Amino acid sequence: MRTLIGVMLLFWTAMSHGAAADVQALIAGGRLEEALSRVDSDLAADKSDVTLQFLKGLVLTRLNRLDHAAEIFQQITDEHPDLPEPYNNLAVVHAARGDFEAAQQALRKAINTHPSYATAHENLGDIYAKMASQAYNQALELDEGNSTAKAKLALIGDLFSMPDPMGGAAAATEVAATRPRPEPRKEAPDTPARPEPVGPQRPEPAPSAPAIAETAAVATAQPEVMPATETQSTDATASPPAPSSADEIRSAVEAWAAAWSARNADGYLAAYSTEFMPPDGATRDDWEQARRERITRPRYIKVTMSGMNIVEHGPEHAQVNFRQRYESDAFTDSVRKTLMMKRTGSEWKIVEETLR
Amino acid sequence: MGRVIIFLLLSVAGSGAGAANLIASHTRLHELDPGQEAILVKALHEVSASRVNEALSDLRGLLAANPGFRLAQMVYADLLLSRAGPISEFGAVPFASHRQVEAFRDEARVRLRHYSAPPPADQIPSALVMLSAEQKYAVVVNMTTSRLFLYENRGGEPYLAHDFYATIGKNGTGKFSQGDQKTPVGVYFVTGVIEPDRLPDFYGSGAFPIDYPNAWDQRHGRTGYGIWLHGTPSNTFSRPPRDSDGCVILSNADLENIKKYITPGETPVILADGIQWVSRAEWRKQREAMAGIVEQWRRDWESRDTDRYLGHYSPAYAGLGMDYEAWVAYKRKVNNGKRYIRVALSGQSMFLYPGERSLLVVTFRQDYASDRNQRRFTKRQYWKQEADGRWRILYEGSVS
Structure with a gap:
């Protein structure tokens, strides 16, 4: 089963919130228990810090302490009913507990606060699908394992700050429940503060094209806490600074784009890790075949990238953001893309690809 | 707004009028496509796994070819609704009556059940004790699971050739008297064939009368007549599991399919409330x-x-x-x-x-x-x- 529920992060206060950044770093390093005790001790100093409350809810969600997480998010929504993100996350927790009715209500509230809140709309669509599934399973005595009992969370612990409270700090992504959790990522500094409107379904923008219309894997990048960029981000995430593999990663991404431009399907597909999950629940074979067709059909393809930003999360994971311009005899578009890269032996491979 | 769109879709596709529909039903009569039920079953499993988009796309294809498949129409409408808001039940669409929804649910269940629990491989209904050389095929209907099985006589032994979803009487089985809207249980034989041009559209692509009431029925004082195997009206792909006045009803495509295997005066039709399988x-x-x-x-x-x-x-x-x-x-x-x-x-x-x-x-x-x-x-x-x-x-x- 595929899960489409993302968790939003929110920081609308404290441009340079040191405590939050530390907790962020602990989450990024997968040190959740430590993150929890740190956030608890910081909250002891300032109970009203909504950023820390939000982080606590996030950590608890990742620790699968869902009842407690729900309490936290519920409390934030009570105190700040104008913010969409806590509602969204509350919905995620409700869905993870199998309570789609409550999830739906929370998402509706998120949308009421911000009618254009794309992620909540998408999540609501997923909840509706789950509810339809539940109704049908009950009526027809169908049971696909226990897939519909609960919407399992695939938490993406995207941590980034946003200076603009209305900036829709969204980092949702689609991840299969069975898939190893991607490492938390830092967002790029050169990206707009607001999500770009998601266009209608495009004929050939990118491998995750269907995801745009169906699931809108939105990963809105936010400016860093500090105006400065990568140096800070590495400080914030990795405790022991690892030697940078940025050049290797960059050339892996460039090779991917070059193979695409050369309509070299084999080279293009080789850039994807075996862990890569095709969008929309397609099988790997079907996805590969569809990609092959898309890549070889046009008479020419030109893929160019600009504004590439690489954020490493430890020695084996990295996130690459860039603007991708795709041009072929049939179609042209320009999108913002995020690739999650993983080191596999001596090579960097794509494990996740999202558009926004 | 969403509901309005759905209504429009259904009124176009479901009414049985219009050129597209005529063409589709004509095509259906002359083209055997045994995969239709399989597509529906696949779509229902997709719904079960919350893959609503895939289910919608499968159903679109199915309905383009079979606009009269009302169960599929309703599921499709449900899923369209579920894109715009929560649906809490099978048959959430407002246009279907409670009885219709029940009937659709029963049809979906029996069709699904056949796929989840198919008959045991290389086992034979014990009722088929011996076939004569003239009986090239035999029909066995499990009325409990709404399934018609066609057995081929190969060298004196029955082998399963096809099976089809089948509708029986509104009031179930065990016919006793005229007008009780039940389908008889027993061993019958096809007595004739009636071509569709001699029948109202209601009977679809033809009919095969059987010899109810047989000697055993008469001995027990059972009355009634005109128990047939027949098809469906041209605007209807299938009917609910219990919907006839006692006849056994197949989809027109399925009836067309078995026509060539049925010999009036020879072909046995075993109507049973369950099948005992033997190796x-x-x-x-x-x-x-x-x-x-x-x-x-x-x-x-x-x-x-x-x-x-x-x-x-x-x-x-x-x-x-x-x-x-x-x-x-x-x-x-x-x-x-x-x-x-x-x-x-x-x-x-x-x-x-x-x-x-x-x-x-x-x-x-x-x-x-x-x-x-x-x-x-x-x-x-x-x-x-x-x-x-x-x-x-x-x-x-x-x-x-």
């Missing part, structure tokens, strides 16, 4: 045992030992207008003093009667010759295993 080895044993019983009767008749011969008849016998007493008296009289009796049986078939304990329907062509006369006709017997374990004849008569 091929068990089936062969059963066939030998049953054949032996009838063979002993034939020999004892030829032996001119009237007591041994009459020992094959039950005290509950009734046939040819005679009860047991009259039958015994008659036999004693006619067999007395014959110098020889020769009885040859051919084209033998045997079926266990569903819903009855150990009742066997035996049909054969009988060549009888004695020093006094000679007759040749097709005979049908009902044998019953009685309390002492012996099989005896309850009824026999000619088949017209």
